[in-house]
Amino acid sequence: MRDVAIIGIGIMKWGELWEKSLRDIFVEASLNAIDDAGVDHIDSMYIGCMSSGLFVGQEHLGSLLADYLGVRPIPATRVESACASGGLALRQAFIEVASGMNDIVLAGGVEKMTDVGGNEATYALGTAGDQEYEGYHGITFPGLYSMIARAHMHKYGTTREQLAHVAVKNHKHGSMNPNAQFPFEVTVEQVINATMVADPLTILDCSPITDGAAAVIVCPYEMAKKISKKPVVKIIGTGHATDTIALHSRDDVTWLNATEKAGKMAYGMAGKKPDDIDVVEVHDCFTIAEICVLEALGFAERGKGGEMAESGMTSLGGEIPVNTSGGLKSKGHPVGATGIAQVHELVTQLRGDAGKRQVENARVGLSQNMGGTGGSSVIHILEAE
């Protein structure tokens, strides 16, 4: 397998983009990535998208987006793993370049979520769970994650305030990200007293509904060293694993098996351990998710994720800054784009281009992108040249 590097990244301002269509935002982010890479063509592309069928009544994104990006007839493949679709697009691009099949491959992610109303969006997101055993009985994702939160509080003594600290930190980070959907700060009190969604989670514990896209360009590492005018960032590890899609089928609803296993795969491939990582982007679709993910990845001891959030360790300036982009919470969560945007932030950090939110001397970064309540998880570890 050939070594693979990232030579270009592109994103756009996320939000409720009613004046733009899915194809518009994908093309905008992709052109930014191609421009950043300085390449004059791409050989192939992958698109992460969860549910363009339900959100905008459009499948066949490979053909559509290759056409609108002006790159047909190149191979273009959509991949889907619910909210982990973006991470998976990068993994497939990695495998294709590593295999020798193609050299310059774009991995993009996109979701246009605000063309439907709230009920339709909630239904579409619910298709990431088990429709026959979860959705049919009426539960939606805030409800599923609230049960994880309650179980974590019961089992480990995690507090309501500790959950809130995740949102406070991520909004603080997001306030420094010009592309974030909600770049404002919040306090612990505001989070706790916000509109209740699914007890104990308030609206400020939940990531928003977002329109957005992001893209990265990968190529063989040896080629990257020759052609790239920017610091080359190598993909040194990738991991992907699955768990039961239904939350009730798990032995322990507070433990993310797929994230643990994908993490071990990525750490093993990279020859790294949690202590070697300088900056982390994880899937904080709800505040409790960040806590559980950091435990499953070995950054916090089992059951201690809440204490870690409260301690400040995961803030900018702390021992291991997490979600410097603002995370899904503040930056927004266009589900198919999220996994690529996480990698966009890591590359920005590893290049030293993160401005006010720069992590000093960041050399190794880890991204974790999750589908459903943890039914799938995709992890990448990146290293600066």
Place this chain on the structure above:
Amino acid sequence: MRDVAIIGIGIMKWGELWEKSLRDIFVEASLNAIDDAGVDHIDSMYIGCMSSGLFVGQEHLGSLLADYLGVRPIPATRVESACASGGLALRQAFIEVASGMNDIVLAGGVEKMTDVGGNEATYALGTAGDQEYEGYHGITFPGLYSMIARAHMHKYGTTREQLAHVAVKNHKHGSMNPNAQFPFEVTVEQVINATMVADPLTILDCSPITDGAAAVIVCPYEMAKKISKKPVVKIIGTGHATDTIALHSRDDVTWLNATEKAGKMAYGMAGKKPDDIDVVEVHDCFTIAEICVLEALGFAERGKGGEMAESGMTSLGGEIPVNTSGGLKSKGHPVGATGIAQVHELVTQLRGDAGKRQVENARVGLSQNMGGTGGSSVIHILEAE
């Protein structure tokens, strides 16, 4: 890149399977493939599915199907390219094994289409076209293909009877396939006089709505030679290309650019030309499609696909038997599964296991799987040991 072979195939009886769910049929076909391969595990899997979101309200198939197949926590990735999703699943499995990332990989395809009514199914299938410029104005797939048919008749003198011959041949082949949805024979007169769907296409020119799944197991060729108890079938070429998603954007609506380009890619990789191919499975979603595809792949001269259909050359016993499985027309067209089922038929032929529909001395086979009106096309060339 490592050489890759197919060591297991699995399918099931297709039809209106109201007593089975999407997960049931995928598991049934996959277990058949695993059993056929004689392996005790798989390392990773790909699932081709066009629109489980619109057909059964379920995304996140990687997690769901790895779970129900009993293979979690292995990586499981859904790919989508409308009706070419199955072919793409095999291509991704090929790339993953070729890369060295994993050894034993399942490529499956599935679609459960009859849980919704006809209008919803027509809408879901319409998302393979350009929703903003085609679907919005009310056109559906029979309408799009009827325009291709009319243009082909006008430009090349293709006749109504020639179109019918495609259906007659494929139903004759399908009558020998125990897994086919509609294993009955039809006559030219029956096709022409059947219920009109979109002039000139009658219902017997159209492939049906089907529930079905299929799966194959791939592994490195060197491993296949050691572990397989059945004739090893090597994947010697793969091609994938895109075209405009909207039919009206093409220079010539009778010419399938993506199929031509994917074909050139696959022929080039395999070191083969049309004359070297013994048996072919192509995407006859409508009778006119088979005619256009055979031209784009170089089996017929441009404009002569209709004459070829009438000549009997593409029938069992003819010079180049096409769609010995019955094709999408008679076997059925569960859109995400079709590309895998095509390969299932080729492997059956190349192993010499096709019984009454066996092509004598078949050693090299080609499959062509298409999305939309040709906006994407995926081609594989297989060779018996």
